Amino acid sequence: xxxxxEAIKYAELNYQRTISFLNEIISIPxxxxxxxxxxxxQLCANRLMEKFKDLxxxxxxxxxxxxxxIIYADLLHAGPDKPTILxxxxxxxxxxxxxxxxTSDPFKSRIDGDYLYSRxxxxxxxxxxxxxxxxxAISETGRFPVNIKYIIEGEEEIGSPNLKPFLESHKDxxxxxxxxxxxxxxxxxxxxxxxxxxxxxAYFELGVFGPDHDLHSGVFGGVVHNPAQVLIDLIxxxxxxxxxITLPHFYDDVLQLxxxxxxxxxxxxxxxxxxxxxxxxxxxxxEKGYSPVExxxxxxxxxxxxxxxxxxxxxxKTVIPAKAIAKLxxxxxxxxxxxxxxxxxxxxxxxxIPNTVRWEVEMLSGGHPSxxxxxxxxxxxxAKALETVWGKKPIYKREGGxxxxxxxxxxxxxxxSVLTGFGLPDDNIHSPNERLHLPTWHKGxxxxxxxxxxxxx
Amino acid sequence: xxxxxEAIKYAELNYQRTISFLNEIISIPxxxxxxxxxxxxQLCANRLMEKFKDLxxxxxxxxxxxxxxIIYADLLHAGPDKPTILxxxxxxxxxxxxxxxxTSDPFKSRIDGDYLYSRxxxxxxxxxxxxxxxxxAISETGRFPVNIKYIIEGEEEIGSPNLKPFLESHKDxxxxxxxxxxxxxxxxxxxxxxxxxxxxxAYFELGVFGPDHDLHSGVFGGVVHNPAQVLIDLIxxxxxxxxxITLPHFYDDVLQLxxxxxxxxxxxxxxxxxxxxxxxxxxxxxEKGYSPVExxxxxxxxxxxxxxxxxxxxxxKTVIPAKAIAKLxxxxxxxxxxxxxxxxxxxxxxxxIPNTVRWEVEMLSGGHPSxxxxxxxxxxxxAKALETVWGKKPIYKREGGxxxxxxxxxxxxxxxSVLTGFGLPDDNIHSPNERLHLPTWHKGxxxxxxxxxxxxx
Numbered sequence: 001x002x003x004x005x006e007a008i009k010y011a012e013l014n015y016q017r018t019i020s021f022l023n024e025i026i027s028i029p030x031x032x033x034x035x036x037x038x039x040x041x042q043l044c045a046n047r048l049m050e051k052f053k054d055l056x057x058x059x060x061x062x063x064x065x066x067x068x069x070i071i072y073a074d075l076l077h078a079g080p081d082k083p084t085i086l087x088x089x090x091x092x093x094x095x096x097x098x099x100x101x102x103t104s105d106p107f108k109s110r111i112d113g114d115y116l117y118s119r120x121x122x123x124x125x126x127x128x129x130x131x132x133x134x135x136x137a138i139s140e141t142g143r144f145p146v147n148i149k150y151i152i153e154g155e156e157e158i159g160s161p162n163l164k165p166f167l168e169s170h171k172d173x174x175x176x177x178x179x180x181x182x183x184x185x186x187x188x189x190x191x192x193x194x195x196x197x198x199x200x201x202a203y204f205e206l207g208v209f210g211p212d213h214d215l216h217s218g219v220f221g222g223v224v225h226n227p228a229q230v231l232i233d234l235i236x237x238x239x240x241x242x243x244x245i246t247l248p249h250f251y252d253d254v255l256q257l258x259x260x261x262x263x264x265x266x267x268x269x270x271x272x273x274x275x276x277x278x279x280x281x282x283x284x285x286x287e288k289g290y291s292p293v294e295x296x297x298x299x300x301x302x303x304x305x306x307x308x309x310x311x312x313x314x315x316x317k318t319v320i321p322a323k324a325i326a327k328l329x330x331x332x333x334x335x336x337x338x339x340x341x342x343x344x345x346x347x348x349x350x351x352x353i354p355n356t357v358r359w360e361v362e363m364l365s366g367g368h369p370s371x372x373x374x375x376x377x378x379x380x381x382x383a384k385a386l387e388t389v390w391g392k393k394p395i396y397k398r399e400g401g402x403x404x405x406x407x408x409x410x411x412x413x414x415x416x417s418v419l420t421g422f423g424l425p426d427d428n429i430h431s432p433n434e435r436l437h438l439p440t441w442h443k444g445x446x447x448x449x450x451x452x453x454x455x456x457x
Numbered sequence: 458x459x460x461x462x463e464a465i466k467y468a469e470l471n472y473q474r475t476i477s478f479l480n481e482i483i484s485i486p487x488x489x490x491x492x493x494x495x496x497x498x499q500l501c502a503n504r505l506m507e508k509f510k511d512l513x514x515x516x517x518x519x520x521x522x523x524x525x526x527i528i529y530a531d532l533l534h535a536g537p538d539k540p541t542i543l544x545x546x547x548x549x550x551x552x553x554x555x556x557x558x559x560t561s562d563p564f565k566s567r568i569d570g571d572y573l574y575s576r577x578x579x580x581x582x583x584x585x586x587x588x589x590x591x592x593x594a595i596s597e598t599g600r601f602p603v604n605i606k607y608i609i610e611g612e613e614e615i616g617s618p619n620l621k622p623f624l625e626s627h628k629d630x631x632x633x634x635x636x637x638x639x640x641x642x643x644x645x646x647x648x649x650x651x652x653x654x655x656x657x658x659a660y661f662e663l664g665v666f667g668p669d670h671d672l673h674s675g676v677f678g679g680v681v682h683n684p685a686q687v688l689i690d691l692i693x694x695x696x697x698x699x700x701x702i703t704l705p706h707f708y709d710d711v712l713q714l715x716x717x718x719x720x721x722x723x724x725x726x727x728x729x730x731x732x733x734x735x736x737x738x739x740x741x742x743x744e745k746g747y748s749p750v751e752x753x754x755x756x757x758x759x760x761x762x763x764x765x766x767x768x769x770x771x772x773x774k775t776v777i778p779a780k781a782i783a784k785l786x787x788x789x790x791x792x793x794x795x796x797x798x799x800x801x802x803x804x805x806x807x808x809x810i811p812n813t814v815r816w817e818v819e820m821l822s823g824g825h826p827s828x829x830x831x832x833x834x835x836x837x838x839x840a841k842a843l844e845t846v847w848g849k850k851p852i853y854k855r856e857g858g859x860x861x862x863x864x865x866x867x868x869x870x871x872x873x874s875v876l877t878g879f880g881l882p883d884d885n886i887h888s889p890n891e892r893l894h895l896p897t898w899h900k901g902x903x904x905x906x907x908x909x910x911x912x913x914x
Contacts, residue, residue: 033772095774101670158772199675203773212737213558216887217760218656218858221788222752223732225742228761229696236693239686275680280669283813285682295679303674304685305776310763311784315490315615316660316821317552318786318859319762319887327768329775331678356740364773401675402775430673430776 004453006141011133011445018133018445019116019438021051023109025091025125026118032068032092032158041068041154044091048128048152049073055136057150063170065162068092068154072173075135076147083455084147085378086176086415088405089128090156090183093120094430101432114438121436122427127182128152130422130441134448145456149176156183156405159203159365163405167412178378179415182448183403185423187268187395189440192386192447194379195419197297197398198406200332200369202341203305206231206349207325209358214310215320225356228309228324234352235326238302242288245302245330247344248351255334255371257298264396265293278426297398302330327364331400338366367404368411378418378455385450386420389443420447461910463598468590468902475590475902476573476895478508480566482548482582483575489525489549489615498525498611501548505585505609506530512593514607520627522619525549525611529630532592533604540912541604542835543633543872545862546585547613547640550577551887558889571895578893579884584639585609587879587898591905602913606633613640613862616660616822620862624869635835635873636866639905641856642880644725646897649843649904651836652876654754654855655863657789657826659798660762663688663806664782666815671767672777682813685766685781691809692783695759699745702759702787704801705808712791712828714755721853722750735883754855759787784821788857795823824861825868835875835912842907843877846900877904 011018030044031037045062052060052073060073071091076084096106096119104110106119120126131150138144151174153163167174184195210227211220240246257265270293272284286295295301309324311317330341342363353359372379374396386394399419406417422444428434468475487501488494502519509517509530517530528548533541553563553576561567563576577583588607595601608631610620624631641652667684668677697703714722727750729741743752752758762785767778787798799820810816830836831853843851856876863874879901885891 033770033774035771095768095770097768097770098671157774201675201775203775210736210738213885213890214555214888215736216858217758217762217786218658218788218856219882219886220732220736220753221758221760221857222743222756223729223741223749224736224738225740226760228764229692232689232761232764233693233696235686236690239690272680275677279667279672279677279681281667281681281813282815283682283811284680285811285813286679292680296677299679301674301678303678303683303775303777304689304766305674305774306767306769306778307685307689307764307781308769309761311552311554312763312765312782313490313552313554314492316784316786317490317614317762317887318658318660318760320760321763324764325769327773329674329773331675354740354742356738356742358739399675400678401673425676428670429676430774431671433670 003142007137007449008446010141011137011449015442018129022126022129025129026109026120027107029107030092030154031095032155033095041092045069045071045154048091051132055132056139063166065166067162070154070166071152074149075144077144078147082146083177084149086174086179087131087148087150088179088181088183089152090124090154091128091152092154092157094157098432103433115435116438117433117435119434121434122423123429123434124183126436126441127421127423130445131182131448133445134452137449138452145452149174159201159367160404161365164408164412167408171413174413176413176415178376179409179417181403181406181417181419182421184399184419184421185425186440187270187397187425189424189437190390192390192392192394194374194383194394194396195399196374196396197371198369198403199400200336200338200367200404200407201329201402202332202338202366203329203364204345205325205327205362205364207323207360209323210356211320211322214322217318217320220320224320225354226320227357228321230354230357231324231326234349235304237352238348243286245300247341247348250344253335253337254300257294262294265297265398266291268293268395268397296400298333300330300332300336302328305329331402332369334369334371336369338368342366367402368407370407370410372406372416372419376416381454382418382420382451384454385447388450389447460599464594464906465903467598468594468906472899475586479583479586482586483566483577484564486564487549487611488552489612490552498549502526502528502611505548508589512589513596520623522623524619527611527623528609531606532601534601535604539603540634541606543631543636544588544605544607545636545638545640546609547581547611548585548609549611549614550580551614555889560890572892573895574890574892576891578891579880580886580891581640583893583898584878584880587902588639588905590902591909594906595909602909606631616658616824617861618822621865621869624865628870631870633870633872635833635875638860638863638874638876639878640860641876641878642882643897644727644852644854644882646881646894647847649847649849649851651831651840651851651853652856653831653853654828655826655860656857657793657795657824657861657864658786658859659789659795659823660786660821661802662782662784662819662821664780664817666780667813668777668779671779674775674777677777681777682811683777684814685778687811687814688781688783691806692761694809700743702757704798704805707798707801710792710794711757714751719751722754722855723748725750725852725854753857755790757787757789757793759785762786788859789826791826791828793826795825799823824859825864827864827867829863829873829876833873838911839875839877839908841911842904845907846904
């Protein structure tokens, strides 16, 4: 208990230094999807490797992949009779467009009131820095009670194409008892949250190709099937009037919510008015027959993430575009399978596309949904830590986002994940003006210290 | 007859000089819709004014408008007992994007075989230069048989917002017996064509607005109505399964084709295989119950000219976009009215938009359709001129494109238009690699000389 208090005190005394390190990491524009930022990816990985060295990690190694390298570092002082925790992180961030909606430079952190603004502050450089701060506080004031293996990948925001092969080929190196994944968040500043379910993802690009060049809409309007119109008609058919997705057999593998889970989820008070205030929409929308929190946590969705065709500048241009493209993605729930959904989409397009156009479907990324056991000792240790810091029991939640690595670690390494994180729903992650609520994050560092210390017993 | 031959000879001898002038005019990127090109608009107008001066035009004046100026020039040597022809032109061109599909600089004319490539070569700087070359040939070798008033506007490609007010406030200055409008084209290199019908246009921008910022599709997918999805569903409903437009009362004012017109139009041999070869589509499409040439000439259409929402770069970004916009336009036929169609669209959106989003419809431009009398002496003079040069009678056609000034001149100045032009359907107007078929254009200069001389009698 003395040692625990020393660690907490250390974290408090070094809080400004922790923020400085966060600022430093944030200033590196590690956008994994853009080829022009590949140098920044390397830079960010190097800076984290240095940090692991400063923290006394022993085996530190950068594993190259086909795209962005994976960082591995371990601290095994606790010894072979103590449990080993595999901590997961990602050092890549989302693109920043539309850039004109940012009120300050996305890669220069700006503190305004309780918030620190910048790309990656919440998702998830802030979470990585919180973990490292907790580890440092314990290491500097005593002895780490468990063994740690830490991996930080650089491709989470592009669907982690090289993580699964890495897990598969490094089973021995990564052998652990449980994983800690701080890539989730809390429901609200006063609601400590444990996530036990995650949606999967299947992301596609659809292209429809008509004439071999853009045409004058007067000269050819009436004989050519406009590719934008074709893609619009196709996508429109993917939902029915009840907001259900119409891909063939799409719901066959969907696990229905139990009455107990329904009750627990609906305890969250995340109702229509909550989501209206979070998003600014005038009315919510979704699959009929389910509450908002059920729809987000436990029901699959299909979204148009992007659509581009023809002339979209200022003014008017009377063209029939030669092609139209859409970025479409589905969020999947247990036990749906991204590759199966890929096949369902192909089947759907084949059945519904007219014979006036050429088309193409490319799967850009996919990840499995997951559900974790909430009764394992590590999850109990986390629940106790959150209760210590917030003074109330955490709620248990199924998350709408996707952390496919959780399912991958279950399947490949045979370990469950404890899911936490100190971001909030209005952090604008993946959006302009992403931000981190500093008081919550600050508490999070404390909670992580308690979590690690709770594993002692 | 001697004078006519002298003029033809003059045009032949000066053909290379005519091409040089075309190259010069083409090198000025007079894109009316882009604010950054407003200086080029002025430059292009100035160069044409100089040319009118060189040709001996007397009253030459630039009329400023709210946007781009209108050039007026007249040559009234024939005297008050001779007829006066009002020639129309536009010196503005379409934007050049997608620029990467051009094989050479759009504003540097490149000759390859029979074609001269550049933006504006066919639509319609080439047509202006052909007219000026014909006028020069006659003026330099004799006396011009009729009076000429020439107006060239700079806003045709953005819907001529300031032309109608100009016509209304300058009725005396523009008083003429008939108009010559060379902004049309020929059906094929061996098919001299007289256009007697034109479609109108109503061009809109539709915006749908959902959340107040782009959202993470995992965190919020299931409670927010995706604005791209809403706009897609809305646009999809604008056509029925027969390719008919579903705006309320849209077809009420559509003039049905007579059996005679149907027969004449279908004589054109512009069938499915013709349009497939012109456009590269694998199959044609359109309103059921009409042939391709009927659909283009005499039936209205609604096209998606542009659509933009969310992330459209390389790779994947899992956003629910905050907004979606579409550029939509309808081509109208007699007796449809663009403003009525605007009201029909508003009514349609109100009836079909869900209560989950905000929306906006802006009308960007509109122009009336028109039909001209083919028996007036000036059209007969043109038919004779075309027959002289091509050795065969012209065909009569209703054009799919829009030249709203024809209806405006009918209504405001009380004059019919004779419609011609020496562009071809595969000139890629409004598209990358716009081009002009030089042998046809060369013949066109001769035909215009014969046309003016035919007005003598």
